[in-house]
Amino acid sequence: MLRGILSPIRTTSCWISCRTVRQRCCPCCPAPTALGPGHASSRRGRSVDFEVDFNADYGETEQQPRQHERKSRSAKANAAAAAAAAAGPGATLAHHCRETFETFKLENASLYVGLQLMFPSLAPAIRLLATYLPDANQRRIMTARSAVNAISRRLISQWDDAVNGGDAGNVKEAVDATVTVAAAPSGGAAAAAAAAAAGAKDMAEAAEKMAKAGPVGNGWRTVTADGRHRGVGGGTTMSSSPFREVGGGVSGSSFLAAMLEGRKGAEGPLTDLEVVAQSVTFILASYETSSTTTSMALLLLATHPGAQRRLLDEVERTGDRELTVELLGELPYTEAVLKETMRLYPAVPTMFRHARNDICLEHGQVVPSGTFLVMPTFNLHHDPTLWPQHDRFIPERFLPSTSTGGGGGGSDGGGEGGGGIGVLGSSHPAAWAGFGIGARMCVGHKLAMMIGKATLVSVLRRFSLSPVPGQPLPPAMATGLTFGPREGVWLQLGSRQTPVPELAA
Numbered sequence: 047m048l049r050g051i052l053s054p055i056r057t058t059s060c061w062i063s064c065r066t067v068r069q070r071c072c073p074c075c076p077a078p079t080a081l082g083p084g085h086a087s088s089r090r091g092r093s094v095d096f097e098v099d100f101n102a103d104y105g106e107t108e109q110q111p112r113q114h115e116r117k118s119r120s121a122k123a124n125a126a127a128a129a130a131a132a133a134g135p136g137a138t139l140a141h142h143c144r145e146t147f148e149t150f151k152l153e154n155a156s157l158y159v160g161l162q163l164m165f166p167s168l169a170p171a172i173r174l175l176a177t178y179l180p181d182a183n184q185r186r187i188m189t190a191r192s193a194v195n196a197i198s199r200r201l202i203s204q205w206d207d208a209v210n211g212g213d214a215g216n217v218k219e220a221v222d223a224t225v226t227v228a229a230a231p232s233g234g235a236a237a238a239a240a241a242a243a244a245g246a247k248d249m250a251e252a253a254e255k256m257a258k259a260g261p262v263g264n265g266w267r268t269v270t271a272d273g274r275h276r277g278v279g280g281g282t283t284m285s286s287s288p289f290r291e292v293g294g295g296v297s298g299s300s301f302l303a304a305m306l307e308g309r310k311g312a313e314g315p316l317t318d319l320e321v322v323a324q325s326v327t328f329i330l331a332s333y334e335t336s337s338t339t340t341s342m343a344l345l346l347l348a349t350h351p352g353a354q355r356r357l358l359d360e361v362e363r364t365g366d367r368e369l370t371v372e373l374l375g376e377l378p379y380t381e382a383v384l385k386e387t388m389r390l391y392p393a394v395p396t397m398f399r400h401a402r403n404d405i406c407l408e409h410g411q412v413v414p415s416g417t418f419l420v421m422p423t424f425n426l427h428h429d430p431t432l433w434p435q436h437d438r439f440i441p442e443r444f445l446p447s448t449s450t451g452g453g454g455g456g457s458d459g460g461g462e463g464g465g466g467i468g469v470l471g472s473s474h475p476a477a478w479a480g481f482g483i484g485a486r487m488c489v490g491h492k493l494a495m496m497i498g499k500a501t502l503v504s505v506l507r508r509f510s511l512s513p514v515p516g517q518p519l520p521p522a523m524a525t526g527l528t529f530g531p532r533e534g535v536w537l538q539l540g541s542r543q544t545p546v547p548e549l550a551a
Protein backbone atom coordinates (compact mmCIF):
# COMPACT_ATOMS: atom_id res chain seq x y z
CA MET A 47 0.00 0.00 0.00
CA LEU A 48 2.82 2.32 0.91
CA ARG A 49 4.30 1.71 -2.50
CA GLY A 50 0.98 2.75 -4.01
CA ILE A 51 0.99 5.93 -1.99
CA LEU A 52 4.57 6.82 -2.78
CA SER A 53 4.67 5.96 -6.44
CA PRO A 54 2.80 8.98 -7.83
CA ILE A 55 5.22 11.24 -6.00
CA ARG A 56 8.19 9.26 -7.21
CA THR A 57 7.08 9.01 -10.80
CA THR A 58 6.42 12.75 -10.95
CA SER A 59 9.80 13.58 -9.49
CA CYS A 60 11.37 10.99 -11.69
CA TRP A 61 9.78 12.51 -14.79
CA ILE A 62 11.17 15.88 -13.90
CA SER A 63 14.59 14.68 -12.92
CA CYS A 64 15.23 12.33 -15.79
CA ARG A 65 14.89 15.20 -18.25
CA THR A 66 18.23 16.43 -16.98
CA VAL A 67 20.02 13.41 -18.38
CA ARG A 68 17.86 13.03 -21.47
CA GLN A 69 16.85 9.59 -20.38
CA ARG A 70 13.46 7.99 -20.44
CA CYS A 71 13.61 6.14 -17.18
CA CYS A 72 10.05 4.92 -16.92
CA PRO A 73 6.78 4.84 -18.82
CA CYS A 74 5.70 8.17 -17.41
CA CYS A 75 8.50 9.85 -19.36
CA PRO A 76 7.61 10.74 -22.93
CA ALA A 77 11.05 10.58 -24.57
CA PRO A 78 11.16 7.46 -26.77
CA THR A 79 14.61 6.17 -25.84
CA ALA A 80 15.41 2.65 -24.68
CA LEU A 81 14.71 1.68 -21.12
CA GLY A 82 17.42 0.82 -18.61
CA PRO A 83 17.26 -2.65 -17.10
CA GLY A 84 16.18 -1.40 -13.74
CA HIS A 85 13.00 -0.14 -15.31
CA ALA A 86 12.64 -2.71 -18.04
CA SER A 87 9.43 -3.99 -16.59
CA SER A 88 8.45 -0.84 -14.79
CA ARG A 89 4.89 0.33 -14.91
CA ARG A 90 3.40 3.48 -13.53
CA GLY A 91 3.44 3.01 -9.82
CA ARG A 92 6.44 0.70 -9.77
CA SER A 93 9.19 3.04 -10.75
CA VAL A 94 11.44 2.19 -7.82
CA ASP A 95 11.49 -1.59 -8.28
CA PHE A 96 15.10 -1.77 -9.34
CA GLU A 97 15.33 -5.45 -8.56
CA VAL A 98 12.66 -6.32 -11.11
CA ASP A 99 14.17 -7.95 -14.19
CA PHE A 100 17.57 -6.60 -13.31
CA ASN A 101 20.00 -8.42 -15.52
CA ALA A 102 23.56 -7.31 -14.94
CA ASP A 103 26.21 -9.38 -16.63
CA TYR A 104 27.59 -12.16 -14.45
CA GLY A 105 30.23 -13.50 -16.74
CA GLU A 106 30.72 -17.20 -17.12
CA THR A 107 28.87 -18.31 -14.00
CA GLU A 108 25.73 -20.35 -14.54
CA GLN A 109 22.65 -19.46 -12.56
CA GLN A 110 21.87 -22.36 -10.28
CA PRO A 111 19.17 -23.03 -7.74
CA ARG A 112 20.02 -21.75 -4.26
CA GLN A 113 21.48 -24.44 -2.02
CA HIS A 114 22.30 -22.67 1.19
CA GLU A 115 19.45 -22.53 3.63
CA ARG A 116 17.55 -19.37 4.42
CA LYS A 117 16.91 -18.78 8.06
CA SER A 118 13.74 -16.97 8.94
CA ARG A 119 14.22 -13.23 9.17
CA SER A 120 13.38 -12.94 12.82
CA ALA A 121 15.61 -15.86 13.82
CA LYS A 122 18.43 -14.27 11.87
CA ALA A 123 17.78 -10.87 13.43
CA ASN A 124 17.75 -12.35 16.94
CA ALA A 125 20.90 -14.35 16.32
CA ALA A 126 22.61 -11.29 14.87
CA ALA A 127 21.61 -9.14 17.84
CA ALA A 128 22.82 -11.77 20.31
CA ALA A 129 26.10 -12.24 18.45
CA ALA A 130 26.62 -8.49 18.28
CA ALA A 131 25.92 -8.07 21.98
CA ALA A 132 28.38 -10.85 22.78
CA ALA A 133 31.04 -9.32 20.55
CA GLY A 134 31.03 -5.97 22.35
CA PRO A 135 29.92 -2.41 21.79
CA GLY A 136 31.45 -2.03 18.33
CA ALA A 137 29.49 -4.96 16.97
CA THR A 138 26.36 -3.84 18.79
CA LEU A 139 26.71 -0.39 17.30
CA ALA A 140 27.20 -1.88 13.84
CA HIS A 141 24.18 -4.12 14.37
CA HIS A 142 21.89 -1.24 15.25
CA CYS A 143 23.22 0.79 12.33
CA ARG A 144 22.24 -2.06 10.06
CA GLU A 145 18.85 -2.16 11.72
CA THR A 146 18.46 1.53 10.98
CA PHE A 147 19.24 0.85 7.33
CA GLU A 148 16.71 -1.97 7.25
CA THR A 149 14.06 0.51 8.26
CA PHE A 150 14.99 2.70 5.31
CA LYS A 151 13.73 0.01 2.94
CA LEU A 152 10.32 0.74 1.51
CA GLU A 153 8.79 -2.48 2.76
CA ASN A 154 9.96 -1.66 6.28
CA ALA A 155 9.03 2.00 6.24
CA SER A 156 6.67 3.32 8.84
CA LEU A 157 3.27 4.49 7.69
CA TYR A 158 4.26 7.90 9.01
CA VAL A 159 6.99 8.19 6.37
CA GLY A 160 4.36 7.94 3.63
CA LEU A 161 2.13 10.40 5.42
CA GLN A 162 4.95 12.92 5.74
CA LEU A 163 5.70 12.66 2.04
CA MET A 164 2.04 13.06 1.15
CA PHE A 165 1.42 15.96 3.50
CA PRO A 166 4.73 17.76 4.09
CA SER A 167 3.03 20.74 5.68
CA LEU A 168 1.68 18.47 8.42
CA ALA A 169 5.14 17.07 9.19
CA PRO A 170 5.38 18.43 12.77
CA ALA A 171 2.04 16.89 13.75
CA ILE A 172 2.86 13.61 11.98
CA ARG A 173 6.22 13.42 13.77
CA LEU A 174 4.47 13.92 17.08
CA LEU A 175 2.05 11.12 16.31
CA ALA A 176 4.92 8.87 15.23
CA THR A 177 6.67 9.49 18.54
CA TYR A 178 3.70 8.81 20.76
CA LEU A 179 1.74 6.31 18.68
CA PRO A 180 4.47 4.47 16.79
CA ASP A 181 3.57 1.62 14.47
CA ALA A 182 5.74 -1.53 14.46
CA ASN A 183 8.21 -0.17 11.92
CA GLN A 184 8.46 3.15 13.70
CA ARG A 185 9.16 1.28 16.95
CA ARG A 186 11.91 -0.66 15.21
CA ILE A 187 13.72 2.44 14.07
CA MET A 188 13.25 4.13 17.43
CA THR A 189 14.78 1.11 19.18
CA ALA A 190 17.75 1.07 16.83
CA ARG A 191 18.34 4.79 17.11
CA SER A 192 18.11 4.88 20.86
CA ALA A 193 20.55 1.96 21.04
CA VAL A 194 23.01 3.85 18.84
CA ASN A 195 22.54 6.92 21.01
CA ALA A 196 23.02 4.98 24.25
CA ILE A 197 26.16 3.18 23.07
CA SER A 198 27.65 6.38 21.69
CA ARG A 199 27.06 8.18 24.95
CA ARG A 200 28.62 5.29 26.85
CA LEU A 201 31.69 5.47 24.62
CA ILE A 202 31.89 9.23 25.09
CA SER A 203 31.83 8.96 28.84
CA GLN A 204 34.39 6.14 28.81
CA TRP A 205 36.61 8.22 26.60
CA ASP A 206 36.25 11.24 28.83
CA ASP A 207 37.02 9.11 31.90
CA ALA A 208 40.12 7.70 30.27
CA VAL A 209 41.43 11.03 29.06
CA ASN A 210 40.97 12.37 32.56
CA GLY A 211 42.98 9.48 34.00
CA GLY A 212 40.28 6.85 34.10
CA ASP A 213 40.29 3.17 33.34
CA ALA A 214 42.42 2.22 30.32
CA GLY A 215 40.45 -0.97 29.85
CA ASN A 216 37.38 1.06 29.18
CA VAL A 217 39.24 3.20 26.69
CA LYS A 218 40.23 0.13 24.81
CA GLU A 219 36.60 -0.86 24.65
CA ALA A 220 35.68 2.58 23.38
CA VAL A 221 38.48 2.66 20.87
CA ASP A 222 37.89 -0.89 19.71
CA ALA A 223 34.28 -0.02 19.18
CA THR A 224 35.03 3.04 17.10
CA VAL A 225 37.67 1.16 15.15
CA THR A 226 35.30 -1.74 14.57
CA VAL A 227 32.71 0.61 13.18
CA ALA A 228 35.24 2.49 11.10
CA ALA A 229 36.58 -0.79 9.80
CA ALA A 230 33.23 -2.38 9.11
CA PRO A 231 32.74 -0.60 5.79
CA SER A 232 36.02 -2.01 4.59
CA GLY A 233 34.18 -5.13 3.51
CA GLY A 234 35.50 -7.18 6.36
CA ALA A 235 31.98 -8.36 6.97
CA ALA A 236 31.75 -9.62 3.42
CA ALA A 237 35.14 -11.25 3.64
CA ALA A 238 34.32 -12.85 6.97
CA ALA A 239 31.02 -14.13 5.59
CA ALA A 240 32.83 -15.45 2.59
CA ALA A 241 35.40 -17.13 4.76
CA ALA A 242 32.71 -18.64 6.91
CA ALA A 243 30.98 -19.93 3.78
CA ALA A 244 34.25 -21.51 2.76
CA GLY A 245 34.35 -23.15 6.18
CA ALA A 246 37.99 -22.29 6.74
CA LYS A 247 38.79 -21.17 10.25
CA ASP A 248 42.14 -19.67 9.41
CA MET A 249 40.62 -17.73 6.55
CA ALA A 250 37.87 -16.45 8.81
CA GLU A 251 40.52 -15.31 11.27
CA ALA A 252 42.51 -13.64 8.55
CA ALA A 253 39.37 -11.97 7.24
CA GLU A 254 38.56 -10.75 10.71
CA LYS A 255 42.03 -9.26 10.98
CA MET A 256 41.53 -7.60 7.64
CA ALA A 257 38.25 -6.23 8.85
CA LYS A 258 40.17 -4.51 11.58
CA ALA A 259 42.38 -2.69 9.10
CA GLY A 260 40.80 0.72 9.04
CA PRO A 261 41.58 4.35 8.60
CA VAL A 262 43.35 6.07 11.43
CA GLY A 263 44.25 9.72 11.65
CA ASN A 264 46.17 11.06 8.70
CA GLY A 265 47.57 7.71 7.78
CA TRP A 266 46.44 4.11 7.71
CA ARG A 267 46.64 1.26 10.10
CA THR A 268 47.18 -2.20 8.75
CA VAL A 269 47.18 -5.48 10.58
CA THR A 270 49.97 -7.89 9.86
CA ALA A 271 49.33 -11.57 9.30
CA ASP A 272 50.16 -12.31 12.92
CA GLY A 273 47.75 -9.63 14.10
CA ARG A 274 50.28 -6.94 15.06
CA HIS A 275 49.21 -3.42 14.22
CA ARG A 276 51.37 -1.15 12.14
CA GLY A 277 50.88 2.53 11.54
CA VAL A 278 51.50 3.42 7.91
CA GLY A 279 50.91 6.22 5.49
CA GLY A 280 52.35 9.62 5.04
CA GLY A 281 50.61 11.25 7.95
CA THR A 282 51.05 11.56 11.63
CA THR A 283 52.50 8.51 13.26
CA MET A 284 50.73 7.09 16.24
CA SER A 285 53.33 8.16 18.72
CA SER A 286 53.23 11.76 17.49
CA SER A 287 49.46 11.74 17.23
CA PRO A 288 47.67 14.27 19.40
CA PHE A 289 45.65 11.33 20.63
CA ARG A 290 46.94 8.89 23.15
CA GLU A 291 47.95 5.50 21.96
CA VAL A 292 45.86 3.12 23.96
CA GLY A 293 44.71 -0.46 24.01
CA GLY A 294 47.59 -2.52 22.69
CA GLY A 295 48.70 -0.21 19.92
CA VAL A 296 45.24 0.76 18.69
CA SER A 297 45.20 4.48 18.05
CA GLY A 298 42.37 6.54 19.39
CA SER A 299 42.46 8.91 16.42
CA SER A 300 39.06 7.89 15.19
CA PHE A 301 36.41 10.28 13.97
CA LEU A 302 34.64 10.14 17.31
CA ALA A 303 37.88 10.73 19.22
CA ALA A 304 38.71 13.67 16.94
CA MET A 305 35.42 15.32 17.75
CA LEU A 306 35.81 14.69 21.46
CA GLU A 307 39.33 16.10 21.46
CA GLY A 308 38.36 18.96 19.18
CA ARG A 309 35.67 20.30 21.43
CA LYS A 310 38.11 20.87 24.26
CA GLY A 311 38.71 24.55 24.75
CA ALA A 312 36.62 25.38 21.67
CA GLU A 313 34.17 28.20 21.77
CA GLY A 314 30.66 26.83 21.76
CA PRO A 315 31.89 23.22 21.83
CA LEU A 316 29.72 20.45 20.46
CA THR A 317 27.37 19.00 23.03
CA ASP A 318 27.28 15.24 23.60
CA LEU A 319 24.10 15.09 21.59
CA GLU A 320 25.72 16.94 18.68
CA VAL A 321 28.71 14.61 18.79
CA VAL A 322 26.35 11.63 18.71
CA ALA A 323 24.36 13.17 15.84
CA GLN A 324 27.52 13.81 13.80
CA SER A 325 28.80 10.31 14.48
CA VAL A 326 25.50 8.78 13.50
CA THR A 327 25.46 10.75 10.24
CA PHE A 328 28.93 9.53 9.40
CA ILE A 329 28.28 5.96 10.44
CA LEU A 330 25.04 5.80 8.51
CA ALA A 331 26.52 7.52 5.46
CA SER A 332 29.61 5.36 5.41
CA TYR A 333 28.73 1.97 6.81
CA GLU A 334 26.22 0.44 4.42
CA THR A 335 27.50 2.23 1.33
CA SER A 336 31.10 1.07 1.71
CA SER A 337 30.14 -2.43 2.80
CA THR A 338 27.72 -2.89 -0.11
CA THR A 339 30.13 -1.52 -2.68
CA THR A 340 33.01 -3.71 -1.55
CA SER A 341 30.82 -6.80 -1.30
CA MET A 342 29.43 -6.29 -4.79
CA ALA A 343 32.93 -5.69 -6.15
CA LEU A 344 34.09 -9.00 -4.67
CA LEU A 345 31.08 -10.79 -6.14
CA LEU A 346 31.64 -9.28 -9.59
CA LEU A 347 35.30 -10.27 -9.44
CA ALA A 348 34.33 -13.79 -8.39
CA THR A 349 31.98 -14.09 -11.36
CA HIS A 350 34.38 -12.45 -13.83
CA PRO A 351 37.63 -14.42 -13.67
CA GLY A 352 39.17 -12.29 -16.43
CA ALA A 353 38.75 -9.15 -14.37
CA GLN A 354 39.96 -10.97 -11.27
CA ARG A 355 43.09 -12.09 -13.13
CA ARG A 356 43.80 -8.57 -14.32
CA LEU A 357 43.30 -7.16 -10.85
CA LEU A 358 45.55 -9.84 -9.43
CA ASP A 359 48.30 -8.76 -11.87
CA GLU A 360 48.05 -5.24 -10.50
CA VAL A 361 47.97 -6.49 -6.91
CA GLU A 362 50.99 -8.73 -7.48
CA ARG A 363 52.97 -5.75 -8.73
CA THR A 364 52.51 -4.19 -5.27
CA GLY A 365 54.39 -7.13 -3.71
CA ASP A 366 53.99 -6.98 0.03
CA ARG A 367 54.40 -3.22 0.24
CA GLU A 368 52.42 -1.53 2.94
CA LEU A 369 49.13 0.02 1.91
CA THR A 370 50.12 3.65 2.02
CA VAL A 371 48.05 6.47 0.61
CA GLU A 372 50.67 6.75 -2.15
CA LEU A 373 50.40 3.07 -3.05
CA LEU A 374 46.61 3.22 -3.13
CA GLY A 375 46.91 6.10 -5.59
CA GLU A 376 48.82 3.87 -8.01
CA LEU A 377 46.13 1.27 -8.62
CA PRO A 378 44.18 2.28 -11.74
CA TYR A 379 42.58 -1.11 -12.37
CA THR A 380 41.51 -1.52 -8.73
CA GLU A 381 39.93 1.91 -8.93
CA ALA A 382 38.27 1.03 -12.24
CA VAL A 383 36.80 -2.14 -10.68
CA LEU A 384 35.27 -0.09 -7.88
CA LYS A 385 33.88 2.56 -10.21
CA GLU A 386 32.38 -0.03 -12.54
CA THR A 387 30.86 -1.81 -9.52
CA MET A 388 29.35 1.47 -8.39
CA ARG A 389 28.05 2.10 -11.89
CA LEU A 390 26.21 -1.23 -11.98
CA TYR A 391 25.25 -1.18 -8.31
CA PRO A 392 25.19 2.38 -7.00
CA ALA A 393 24.95 1.96 -3.23
CA VAL A 394 22.88 5.13 -3.18
CA PRO A 395 20.46 4.63 -6.08
CA THR A 396 18.81 8.03 -5.93
CA MET A 397 19.78 11.56 -5.01
CA PHE A 398 17.40 14.15 -3.71
CA ARG A 399 17.36 17.86 -4.30
CA HIS A 400 15.05 20.74 -3.59
CA ALA A 401 14.91 23.40 -6.32
CA ARG A 402 15.51 26.77 -4.70
CA ASN A 403 14.87 28.67 -7.95
CA ASP A 404 13.14 27.93 -11.24
CA ILE A 405 15.49 25.73 -13.27
CA CYS A 406 15.38 25.81 -17.07
CA LEU A 407 16.25 22.50 -18.67
CA GLU A 408 17.72 21.94 -22.11
CA HIS A 409 14.49 21.27 -23.93
CA GLY A 410 12.52 24.15 -22.58
CA GLN A 411 11.00 22.48 -19.55
CA VAL A 412 11.12 24.45 -16.36
CA VAL A 413 11.43 22.90 -12.94
CA PRO A 414 9.52 25.31 -10.72
CA SER A 415 11.13 26.63 -7.58
CA GLY A 416 10.26 24.47 -4.57
CA THR A 417 10.07 21.21 -6.54
CA PHE A 418 11.37 18.16 -4.74
CA LEU A 419 13.62 16.30 -7.18
CA VAL A 420 14.50 12.64 -7.09
CA MET A 421 17.42 11.90 -9.39
CA PRO A 422 17.69 8.22 -10.24
CA THR A 423 21.42 7.46 -10.28
CA PHE A 424 20.68 3.83 -11.07
CA ASN A 425 18.99 4.76 -14.35
CA LEU A 426 21.69 7.25 -15.21
CA HIS A 427 24.29 4.50 -14.78
CA HIS A 428 22.34 2.05 -16.93
CA ASP A 429 21.43 4.39 -19.76
CA PRO A 430 22.54 2.68 -22.98
CA THR A 431 22.89 6.04 -24.71
CA LEU A 432 25.50 7.02 -22.15
CA TRP A 433 27.13 3.67 -21.46
CA PRO A 434 27.86 1.27 -24.33
CA GLN A 435 27.22 -2.35 -23.28
CA HIS A 436 25.61 -0.82 -20.24
CA ASP A 437 24.65 -4.09 -18.53
CA ARG A 438 28.11 -5.64 -18.70
CA PHE A 439 30.83 -5.47 -16.06
CA ILE A 440 33.73 -3.85 -17.92
CA PRO A 441 36.12 -2.06 -15.54
CA GLU A 442 38.27 -1.10 -18.54
CA ARG A 443 35.82 1.67 -19.38
CA PHE A 444 37.22 3.58 -16.40
CA LEU A 445 40.88 3.10 -17.20
CA PRO A 446 42.75 6.28 -17.98
CA SER A 447 42.87 6.67 -21.72
CA THR A 448 43.92 9.32 -24.15
CA SER A 449 41.26 8.25 -26.65
CA THR A 450 38.39 10.17 -25.07
CA GLY A 451 38.35 13.26 -22.98
CA GLY A 452 35.21 12.54 -21.07
CA GLY A 453 34.34 12.68 -17.45
CA GLY A 454 32.64 9.78 -15.77
CA GLY A 455 34.34 10.44 -12.52
CA GLY A 456 31.77 12.54 -10.74
CA SER A 457 31.74 16.25 -10.43
CA ASP A 458 35.37 16.44 -9.44
CA GLY A 459 36.50 13.66 -11.72
CA GLY A 460 36.20 11.20 -8.88
CA GLY A 461 39.35 12.48 -7.30
CA GLU A 462 41.33 9.47 -8.32
CA GLY A 463 42.90 8.31 -11.50
CA GLY A 464 42.29 11.48 -13.49
CA GLY A 465 42.64 11.76 -17.24
CA GLY A 466 40.10 10.65 -19.81
CA ILE A 467 38.36 7.31 -19.63
CA GLY A 468 38.24 4.28 -21.89
CA VAL A 469 36.24 4.05 -25.09
CA LEU A 470 33.32 2.34 -23.35
CA GLY A 471 33.15 5.08 -20.76
CA SER A 472 30.72 7.93 -21.06
CA SER A 473 31.88 11.25 -22.36
CA HIS A 474 29.26 13.12 -20.34
CA PRO A 475 30.79 14.66 -17.22
CA ALA A 476 27.72 13.87 -15.10
CA ALA A 477 27.11 10.35 -16.39
CA TRP A 478 28.71 8.74 -13.35
CA ALA A 479 27.40 9.83 -9.99
CA GLY A 480 28.39 7.03 -7.65
CA PHE A 481 29.27 9.59 -4.99
CA GLY A 482 26.72 12.16 -6.04
CA ILE A 483 27.25 15.41 -7.83
CA GLY A 484 27.79 19.01 -6.88
CA ALA A 485 28.21 20.79 -3.60
CA ARG A 486 26.48 18.06 -1.60
CA MET A 487 28.36 15.15 -3.10
CA CYS A 488 29.76 12.55 -0.70
CA VAL A 489 32.22 14.14 1.69
CA GLY A 490 33.76 10.73 2.35
CA HIS A 491 34.38 9.77 -1.28
CA LYS A 492 38.16 9.78 -1.11
CA LEU A 493 38.15 7.78 2.11
CA ALA A 494 35.60 5.37 0.63
CA MET A 495 37.81 4.80 -2.41
CA MET A 496 40.82 4.15 -0.19
CA ILE A 497 38.84 1.72 1.97
CA GLY A 498 37.60 -0.10 -1.12
CA LYS A 499 41.04 -0.31 -2.72
CA ALA A 500 42.74 -1.40 0.50
CA THR A 501 40.15 -4.13 0.98
CA LEU A 502 40.38 -5.48 -2.57
CA VAL A 503 44.18 -5.52 -2.45
CA SER A 504 44.22 -7.19 0.98
CA VAL A 505 41.76 -9.88 -0.08
CA LEU A 506 43.39 -10.54 -3.46
CA ARG A 507 46.82 -10.77 -1.88
CA ARG A 508 45.65 -13.76 0.13
CA PHE A 509 42.69 -15.35 -1.59
CA SER A 510 41.21 -16.26 -4.93
CA LEU A 511 37.48 -15.70 -5.23
CA SER A 512 34.66 -17.78 -6.64
CA PRO A 513 30.91 -17.66 -6.00
CA VAL A 514 29.28 -20.18 -3.70
CA PRO A 515 27.54 -22.69 -6.01
CA GLY A 516 23.81 -22.30 -5.99
CA GLN A 517 23.87 -18.66 -5.09
CA PRO A 518 21.18 -16.91 -7.14
CA LEU A 519 22.79 -14.69 -9.74
CA PRO A 520 22.15 -11.89 -10.14
CA PRO A 521 21.50 -11.56 -6.43
CA ALA A 522 18.14 -10.26 -5.29
CA MET A 523 18.60 -6.60 -4.46
CA ALA A 524 16.78 -4.53 -1.88
CA THR A 525 16.06 -0.89 -2.56
CA GLY A 526 15.63 1.75 0.07
CA LEU A 527 17.79 4.69 0.84
CA THR A 528 20.58 2.35 -0.21
CA PHE A 529 20.69 -0.43 -2.80
CA GLY A 530 22.29 -3.69 -1.76
CA PRO A 531 22.05 -7.48 -1.87
CA ARG A 532 18.95 -8.68 -0.04
CA GLU A 533 20.55 -11.90 1.24
CA GLY A 534 24.18 -10.86 1.35
CA VAL A 535 26.99 -12.00 -0.89
CA TRP A 536 28.36 -15.53 -0.66
CA LEU A 537 31.87 -16.28 -1.83
CA GLN A 538 34.31 -19.14 -1.64
CA LEU A 539 37.82 -18.10 -0.79
CA GLY A 540 40.57 -20.25 -2.21
CA SER A 541 44.14 -20.14 -1.08
CA ARG A 542 46.23 -18.10 -3.51
CA GLN A 543 48.35 -21.25 -3.94
CA THR A 544 45.28 -22.86 -5.54
CA PRO A 545 44.29 -20.87 -8.61
CA VAL A 546 40.62 -20.00 -9.12
CA PRO A 547 39.17 -23.03 -11.03
CA GLU A 548 38.13 -21.00 -14.05
CA LEU A 549 41.60 -19.51 -14.29
CA ALA A 550 43.48 -22.80 -14.00
CA ALA A 551 43.19 -23.68 -17.67
Ligand code: HEM
Pocket residue numbers: 231327328331332333335336339388392393394397398479480481482483484485486487488489490491493494495
Ligand atom coordinates in the same frame (compact mmCIF):
# COMPACT_ATOMS: atom_id res chain seq x y z
C1 HEM B 1 31.39 3.47 -1.36
C2 HEM B 1 31.06 4.23 -0.34
C3 HEM B 1 30.17 5.44 -0.41
C4 HEM B 1 29.24 5.78 -1.33
C5 HEM B 1 28.80 4.99 -2.56
C6 HEM B 1 28.69 7.06 -0.93
C7 HEM B 1 27.73 7.75 -1.65
C8 HEM B 1 27.19 8.95 -1.25
C9 HEM B 1 26.20 9.68 -2.00
C10 HEM B 1 25.62 9.26 -3.35
C11 HEM B 1 25.89 10.78 -1.28
C12 HEM B 1 24.86 11.84 -1.65
C13 HEM B 1 25.50 12.86 -2.57
C14 HEM B 1 24.52 13.77 -3.22
O1 HEM B 1 23.36 13.91 -2.80
O2 HEM B 1 24.94 14.39 -4.22
C15 HEM B 1 26.69 10.76 -0.07
C16 HEM B 1 26.66 11.73 0.91
C17 HEM B 1 27.40 11.68 2.06
N1 HEM B 1 28.38 10.78 2.37
FE1 HEM B 1 28.90 9.17 1.26
N2 HEM B 1 29.29 7.45 0.23
C18 HEM B 1 30.20 6.50 0.58
C19 HEM B 1 31.06 6.52 1.67
C20 HEM B 1 31.08 7.51 2.63
C21 HEM B 1 32.00 7.56 3.74
C22 HEM B 1 33.13 6.54 4.00
C23 HEM B 1 31.66 8.66 4.48
C24 HEM B 1 32.27 9.22 5.74
C25 HEM B 1 33.42 8.88 6.23
C26 HEM B 1 30.53 9.29 3.83
C27 HEM B 1 29.90 10.44 4.29
C28 HEM B 1 28.90 11.09 3.60
C29 HEM B 1 28.22 12.26 4.13
C30 HEM B 1 28.48 12.94 5.49
C31 HEM B 1 27.29 12.65 3.15
C32 HEM B 1 26.33 13.83 3.19
C33 HEM B 1 27.01 14.99 2.50
C34 HEM B 1 26.13 16.22 2.42
O3 HEM B 1 24.90 16.10 2.47
O4 HEM B 1 26.68 17.33 2.29
N3 HEM B 1 30.22 8.57 2.71
N4 HEM B 1 27.48 9.65 -0.08
